[in-house]
Amino acid sequence: MVNWYKTWNNPLKNVLWWLVIIGMLGSLPLAYMRHQTETSTKNVEFVFDYRDLLDISDVQTNPQSFVAQQLKNMKAAGIGSMAVYESTLGEFKESRHIELYNSRDAAALTQTFGDPNENFTYVLFKDSATQQKLEPLIQKTFADLNVGIKPWSFKNRNGLIIQMSLDDASIKGMDPDPITLQMLKEQGFQIVVRLSNRRPFVTNEMDKFLKQLHDIGVKRIIVDGNEVPGYTEEDTEVSLNKMADLLNKNGIGLAAIELLKEPQKGFNTLAKQTNYNVVRLHSFTEKDGEKLMEPLKKAELEDRIQGVADRFVLAVKDRNIRMVFLNAKPLKSLDKGKLVDPLSAFYESLQGKDGAIPRIEKAGFTLGLAQTFDVHTTGWQKVASAFMLIGGLSIIVLMISFFIPEATLVFFVLGLIGLVGLHTLSANLYAQALALASAISAPSIAIMLAIRTVRSGAAAKWKSGLAFALWTLIKTSVISLLGVVYEVALLNHITYSLVLQQFRGVGALHLLPIAIAGVYLLFFSENNTYSDKIMNIRRILTSFISVLWIVVAGIGLAAIFYYLSRTGNEGQASTVEKLFRSFLENTLGVRPRTKEFLVAHPLFVLGAYLSLRYRHAVYLIFIGVIGQLSIVDTFAHLHTPLHISLIRISYGIVFGAIIGLVLIAAWEIITRSWKRWVPKLSK
Template structure:
């Protein structure tokens, strides 16, 4: 009796679950609109920053270092570099700036030709001019006094200096406030200053307040963390200094830059970003190693191609990944074949403002050059209520998907899912949102493919209507169902921490693979109208089937293809040189590159399978391959640092080109089949 009543309500709930999914879908649309408003109407300025220390290191190998620096600064300004990154000063950097000369005790002995105690290992400094002495001596004295290291005056041939009672190697490493002469010079030349701030000095609130006040007067708006920990970080259990640091940064109107593709986030960064109300911009780093590739032994054509590749990289970072600060590094390289010391500065400038350079293309995309600004999210108060509807709708979608495998579980899974999700929300709201987004994002393409298989199977029985029209309609309908998962991901994960990659949507690999596994499982065991007993028998039969060498080879091919497929997912996926060239061609031609696996493989094969389903039962296998494209549609929007508009256009391009190429596959199929039919009788007669 109880079982019968449950089955009755379970059957009735299927319809209501679909209504809950539709309500969740509708609730996501205004949330998506506000996210798009955030992306399109705030943070539209892009800042190119060059590492000033790198420029000093390159200049140290030139015949006239100071003139080289002056010339390069003018050229960079002309090329569109608006900002210079300045580090906390060290004795080594002050020497590179030609403010001081530094000697060890042994070197000082040789210089002065006077004996020094053999037990002494000190650092000797000579200031290059009176301005350098007046500005830097108090700074150096204060730094080493705070370390309880003694200093005293010293001079040589009427050139003033000082002695630091610490070994040269160790003294060269000690950080101090940034060089005030450099800061003022860069400001006078019209550069915005971006500070590289470390946690290498003991945190002192008064000293940090004074430093940030000086930097504010110079117009500093943002700093980049230099090292593995943010200023003020002690440990996760001792956040007091971070709270003080956040208050000081707010007082002086400063924010952070988050370097993308780091192996590990700097310790304390996420907490400091939260305390700053996410006054953070994303930063893309063009490293010294990247620059070295522009100094290799290359032909003019090869160099032009690499410069073009660098420009493409910067444009893609800004358009596709919400990068608002591009950090440029360079290094001098000894080229033995040419007998020269080379640097990539000219090539970097050409990538910015040369023919088809990055800066004009970024401007054409709707951005402007200037000081990088934070996002100011559009976030109406009603979003909380909308997310409750999304929460219920996501659970309903998961329950519906399970119901297409085991119908009797729909109501049970829905109720247990609501309870479990609510408990997860109490434990961790972020984990709750990610778990539901992953579940909905997995279920939508799975359901879409299941419906496509069922529809194509039914079409095999009726065989009425236009075959091409049916195929196109089925692909578009399947993609539309997959987009339901997109809506839930966008709605549930609409927090600024995701576009800034302060937190990431975990389980993207599962989102790629699980719909394929579930769709294949449905095709193997649930495609036919069998009882549960028959499904179990069929499953046991498959598991106990004779395994031939051909099966082993096929399984190996499938596993290899799956591993390659997963290796291509995410930001760290690898691509061949030819594919990178093809991607670049698509990006430069279309402005937004569709995904290759969608428009070249999955969608065309799906279309061909739907076309052939009028005649061939095994054509369902081609439709099954199409689940890769459906999972890719959802995964495109799971890259939450990519603007919604870009992802949407990418999907439209993928479907449009996929249909065109799929029609090409169909034409080739028809030509081959008709040719076979025409020539086979003639061959048999002969």
Template structure:
């Protein structure tokens, strides 16, 4: 039985590469379909200004209404054609100067009537007849639904009403968006984006009437969720209202915008289900937050302010090009400046960051996008996709098996069969988990396998010592990178869903993808890279584990831990960088259009090239090639950012290899100069 198993295992080892290649070939059409989706659909970028922020800033001005009118004109000149309007509150009506709101204490002072100690009501005065006509029914409908009593009130022939609820609480109650504001913005040519919350009890009839009015009168096409839950969400087990909300949104062809995860503490509850039920009519939104705006109001010099405006522009351009952002949400806030002795706001600087020679909008347009109402991606799901993914599934399991076979070749057949059965069971349990697990396994295996193959090749070359060393090193780097790209192909093929492009689902395990290849390659180098029996490998492992630990070892381990922690802290969307590096990154981005990864072209690829060059003469120089695993893992990780367009990822990898080879050649030249100088001068120094 064991003899039969070993024969089958030996045959399988020959066929694993065939299965891997078939899996790659099946993934390529899926990559092509994704690229077509990214290149041919959703090419409009929508810039949206928070209208409530505008009202809050106007409250600090001497002529609030004139200020708002002027800013709307300036916003349109700068390329902002959409305004975000919230569901209204009494406080927002007050900021708009449509009503004045008083507590019972303030009302008694105003009317000079005796204080009523048992009363804590809210008093409202309407600014004019239009405000009363359009807002009073809205206010009455809201508080009537809460069973709050109301009655008319007036002061000096100015109409108003009394709401029998404390002012602090009354100011929190949410009602339909301000119809006067909507009419004003429509007249001035702005598109409307509504901030919709879940703060009111869900009523299908009222929601239907609201959505009909928003769509038919104001052409609303998209909601941005305001708060932690989407409209209609009750809990994770009750979806009745949520599904009803989805049906209404489909009825009126209204979509959603999803805020980038980096700017949300937790995902908004119910968002994924609502997005799925409206057929993923969703665009990605990048916010310029109030905190970001405050940086444009600090007491700095004019050149520093201009640079910060350029930094904002760089950030917005990068978001659109690199992360498929189609809606930019602009926030602003009035700030008290003690140094300047006035209240200032960042609006002018925000406008400046959008227009001008270095402005975000001209640069975004130059990159092939246009400004307008954001549109969803239109992904294609051809009938052959399931077959292609099935072939990619087998190829991914084969790739993982190949990587493991470099450690223990005798278990390849067992691993392959168990891998197929286990992954099939995982698919039945959760198709999403199945795809992510296989993608992570293939993505980890490819760079690991690439470096292990390169180490074997380098040692074979050391024995042969034939041909041009520089040409050999370059070819080896390119061939190694090609093997790593196999992992990228499987990630693209297995995770070919719009949910990943919109980051409604995230590819977990990026840290594993960075760290595990390093660990596996180090284990391979220490124990499995040389021909020896398993007993000898075990003896070597025991010797390493039982070695005396010196202070130098402890210091070295601490340094490795620090380097590893720093390396991992820089991975993912929340990676940390220094100010100097951000300047360098910005320079690369603006010069090349797409920024190559620093760890690839400055560190990993050049050192790999130097190691491959030296290993022809010096066997231990292959140790330098181990650093290449960082760059190879980075190549795969580039494609694991599924919200980044494929074209951008390909250009980034190509730049990384091109510049890495050039810098590697510089390393080789420097090495030759130093080594020849050392050989020339050492005998002379010894003679002296």
């Protein structure tokens, strides 16, 4: 029995490598399908919040003239769309369509003594044309709320009395302002509607409303609030399906706002039912705009404007953003002694020196109506699934075999049974688990193979240290890329590109390969028995701990903390580093990762070069695991186009190799100088 097991187990490791390669080749068509999908539309739409424009105009001397001029400026700057909200009486007032009064103010206006027990809302229309368009809207809104309403007039101007307090009535939502919609349409703006779930969902009413939006050319809505229209605590699926049917009927899609603290309730269901008629939206908030209104020197302001332009370019080019939403608000500046707004800074960031829009167009994008990705599929998907399962499992078992080679066959069989069962239980969980495990295994294997090459003495057979160093970097990076193929192919659904679904557990990718390679280096890289390995572990665990060890451990923990603080979307960077990143981005078009080309890859190359002469140089090779896991982690950003990630890691490898060669040259100069001058100084 033992001989039979060894007969199958011993050659299995070589077979697993072939299965990994075959699985990779079978998965490549899926990666290509994703590339076709994410490059299927190049339209980018800049949208400004019209309500914010009204807020800014409300503090101007000539509000309506200000709005008219700013609309022309926005059009010239490349802002082709305006976002309008469900209207309120307060917004009608800001638009100068109506005047609002409470009961006390109305009594003062009419010079009468009002009823002290009355707190109603009094509305006066600008003129009869405005009344004709807005009165039916207001009447219906408050009738639906069972609020009494009656006619009122003052000095030949018609109005309404709404039996609700002014504070309450002025925030009740109704359909978007038809006067504003018509004006914006006539000026050539595309309309994007902010739609909330604050009003009761009535199918017929929503159908009529969406038909009106369709008739004026609305192609997309942005959800306003934490719930999509139609979301309810009860019968959610039924009402969302109805809402999706109405959106499909009227050819209206959605915009997914990136980096929300919490997902909007019901959004994923609505997106799925509309066949993912969704584009990603980047929001430039009012708080962001405040940074452009601070009291700054001219050079500082120019730097911030340039930063805004860089931000827009990165959003479009690196994150598949197809809609950029601009917000602004007025601010009192005590330093300048006046009210300020960020509009002129916006225009400069879009069309000024190194402005965002010319750079976006230079990158191959076009200003226009944001369109959803054309999802490319292939009949190869089902066949590729089998390749991915076997190949992904093989790379995981290969990683385990570095520690327990005798159990390779056992782990392969158990893993196969487990993965098939997990796929039956949850296809999504299976895909994420296998992708994550493959992504962790590939860079771990890559570094462990490099360490084994040195420990086994194979590195010493190379005549050229430079050739060995460069070849080892290339070979190690290629092995890491095996995990990338499985990661991309397993998670090729459109929901990942739109970030409607997150790749869970990526945090483990930042640490586990380091831990795995570290354990291998310390306990398993020597060709010794399990008894020897256990003795080494015991020796380390029972060793005397000196102050130096504690200091080293503290430095190591600080390094890990710093590494984690810079990892992921929440990673922190200094001002100087941000400027350096901006320089790299603007110079190269795609910025390589700093930890790859400045730290990990150069030290890996130096370590590989020195390992031909120094046994402990293998610890420098170990540091290179950070660069290898970073290669895989780069592709874990599933919203980033594949070609951008490929360019990024290519730059990292090339520049890392060059800096590594510089380190080698510096080492040779220092060591040769040391050998030459130290003996002379000691005489």
